[in-house]
Amino acid sequence: MATLWRAVSSSVGTKVVIALSGLALFAYLILHLIGNLFIFLGPAALNGWGHTLISNPLVVPAEIGLLLIFLIHVYKAALNWWDNRHARPTSYAEKKWAHHTSRKNVGSTTMIWTGALILLFVAIHVSAFKYGAFYEPPAWEPGVRDLYGLVVHTFLNPLWAGFYVACLVLAGVHLRHGIASSFQSLGADGPRFTPAIMLIGYLLAVVIAAGFAFIPVWVYFRLG
């Protein structure tokens, strides 16, 4: 136990914890996105899916697990950022990106800030949806929450739709560095693997951000 603690507290271990928790959250995002696709099948499909999910007794332990992973990711990343700031007490008068083989990008330079904004977004998102208004679906199975109605009602407001799209762009920027970087932290590297994972990470970041952002845009323009 003491060894494990030492291992995860070291600089390398810290990055491993951030990578593993980050990848777990990324995996959750994929499941979430797949679930969201039910909206395109209509109200009955989405509400049915939501009802199936919350009726499962495993959903509460899963939510607690997810929350823990999220908090570990946030805590370790914030601590790491704080320690790293102290590694250079006097900053350069002039510092440029080295380019050449460097992987530095907008995502990698803003991880802590995009991360902080995503944290804020998640809090707003959970309170707006999970703990948001409870609509009964009209003339449909009573006791089932009309998630579809809630989604449509929320995103018909251009402020909500715009806010979601903006936050999802930030999430994409965060993932653009995060996905590929996680593999490097875990020591997964190879002459063919590394270029492939960098490309896949980039594409997945775009797919995730665009996939989620499509829903508010679709609701606003097609159902509005």
Next chain:
Amino acid sequence: MEKMTIHLRVWRQAGPNAPGRLVPYTVENVIPDMSFLEMLDVLNEELIAKGEDPVAFDSDCREGICGTCGLVINGIPHGPDRGATVCQLHMRRYKHGDTITIEPWRARAFPLIKDLVVDRSAFDRLIQASGYTSINVGGAPDANAVLIPKDKAERSMDAAACIGCGACVAACKNASAILFVSAKVAHLGMLPQGQVEHKHRVVKMIDRMDDLGFGSCSNEGECEAVCPKEIKLANIAYLNRSYLTARFFGGL
């Protein structure tokens, strides 16, 4: 030969705790064939002639092999050339009238001594932490007694090219020494001779690196891009793998 006038902004700081600032200088009659350090030598001779304190900077071999020189030039450690140290940089890279900003390596683990000179003995502490390697002595072994796959030998040799200049720390936004540590770990760990202490070496070096006040790795690869010996980021992944294996399966 055409002579150039070069404007400099040089970090001057009298001592570790003295306040520092960028001081403007102008060097006339710079010959394009001069090396960057020769240009600084010319500046220093002028300063000495005027009775001023010359700019302190480090150099030794001036042929890119010792790792003593190290300046951040216009925001990039070792300047604009790839795979080269400051002493290998020449003034033909610049034009008449250019302004060049020169700063020291900046990291908590590399405290400033004077002007552009920093104390890089933290790297020596890391090498000390890495410990020893057990090598058989005695009669000369047969040439092929220990077989080493070609790719392993290559990777080890590539990592061994590290000259310990500290540009990786200077370039890293977290002032992390991990590229340096990974080069040392890969250099020995890739070879059968380095295996005996491999897992201990990895754990001790990482522990020491954290104690010395270096930051952690953000996987940006600015270090690799400025490294005069082009040490690869792949070594860091190897180091991470080695560390995890040593901690979780190596009983450390």
